[in-house]
Each structure stands twice: as C-alpha cells, then as structure tokens.
Amino acid sequence: MNHLTEMEISALNEALDDEYRAWATYDRVIADFGDVPPFSNIREAEQRHIAALCALFTQYNLSIPENPWPGKVERYASIQAACEAGVAAEIANSKMYDRLLKATNRQDILIVLRSLQDASQQRHLPAFRRCVQRSTLSR
Numbered sequence: 001m002n003h004l005t006e007m008e009i010s011a012l013n014e015a016l017d018d019e020y021r022a023w024a025t026y027d028r029v030i031a032d033f034g035d036v037p038p039f040s041n042i043r044e045a046e047q048r049h050i051a052a053l054c055a056l057f058t059q060y061n062l063s064i065p066e067n068p069w070p071g072k073v074e075r076y077a078s079i080q081a082a083c084e085a086g087v088a089a090e091i092a093n094s095k096m097y098d099r100l101l102k103a104t105n106r107q108d109i110l111i112v113l114r115s116l117q118d119a120s121q122q123r124h125l126p127a128f129r130r131c132v133q134r135s136t137l138s139r
Contacts, residue, residue, distance in 0.1 A: 003060075004060050004062070004104075004106075005103075005104075007103045007104070008103055008104045008106065008109065009062065010103070011100040011103035011104060011109075011113075012053060012056060012057065012060075012062065012109070013065070014096065014100060015053055015096075015097070015100055015113060015116065016050065016053045016054070016057070016064075016065065017065075017068075018093060018096060019046055019049045019050045019053060019116070020050065020067040020068070020069050021069045021073065022042075022046045022049075022089065022093070023043060023046035023047060023050060023067070023069070024067060024069035024070045024071075024072070024073045025069070025073040025074070025085075025089070026039045026040075026042055026043040026046060026086075027043055027070065028070075028073050028074075028075060029076060029079075029082045030043060032075060032076070033079055033082070036079060037127075037131070038083075038086075038124075038127035038128060038130070038131055039082070039086075041127070042086075042124050042127060042128075045119060045123070045124065049116050049119065050067075052112050052115070052116065053112065053116075055112075056108065056109060056112055059108070078135075079131070079135055080132065080135035080136070083128050083131035083132045083135055084132055086124070086127075086128035086131065087125065087128045087129055087132060090120050090121070090124045090125040090128060091125065093117070093120045093124075094117055094120055094121050094125075097113055097114075097116060097117035097120070098117075100113055101113050101114065101117070
C-alpha cells in the first residue's frame with residue numbers, strides 16, 4: 001500500500017472538516033427554519049461528500065475523525081442571511097479545493113476532491129444564489 005504524505009493527510013483532514021462544518025451549518029438552518037430549500041437538498045449532498053472522503057480515509061487506513069461542528073456553527077437571523085452565508089461558504093470552499101488539489105498527484109484523491117469542488121460550484125453555489133434572489137424579491 002502506498003503511504004500518504006503528511007500534506008495529503010492534512011488535505012484530506014481539511015476537506016473532511018470543511019464538509020462536516022457545511023453539513024452542521026445546513027442542519028442548524030433546517031433546525032431553525034424548517035425543511036427549506038436549498039438547505040435540505042444540500043445537507044444531503046454534504047452527507048454524500050463526507051462519505052466519499054471517509055471512503056478515502058478507510059482506503060488509506062486513516063482514522064476518521066468525528067464531526068466536531070454540531071452545536072458550534074453560526075446561527076442566522078433569517079433564511080436570507082443563511083443563503084448569503086451559503087454563497088460565501090461555497091466560494092471559500094472552491095478556493096480551498098483549488099489549494100488542496102495541489103497537495104497530491106494521486107488520481108483517486110484528485111477525483112474525489114475535484115468532484116466535491118464541482119458539486120460546490122456547479123450545484124450548491126447556484127442554488128444559494130437563487131435563494132438569495134428569491135429572498136430579495138420577496139421583501
């Protein structure tokens with residue numbers, strides 16, 4: 001088995017922590033405001049992202065850390081504020097993946113990281129932008 005470098009391990013840990021935080025944030029929004037789109041759909045997607053990263057942890061015999069974020073994420077005063085924060089978070093997420101993709105040349109890791117970045121940019125970010133627009137129009 002090929003052993004991962006410290007940089008690769010760090011990249012996987014950072015990606016998992018970010019996905020955990022996103023899941024906990026969207027879960028908190030749902031707890032506060034109900035099962036509202038796009039949060040319910042994106043929370044489910046974040047769970048799939050977590051599973052994809054955990055599969056890499058398992059493949060490389062790394063301990064899978066627990067999600068430290070439930071109960072520790074920001075709460076929002078409105079859906080509008082939560083959607084605006086979602087836009088900012090997805091933009092930051094893409095920049096994080098740009099950086100993490102430079103940490104490895106392993107195709108299996110690159111495929112997962114690119115897939116997560118693509119989901120963020122092609123699905124989550126547009127959904128949060130639509131949410132902001134809907135909230136703005138309904139004022």
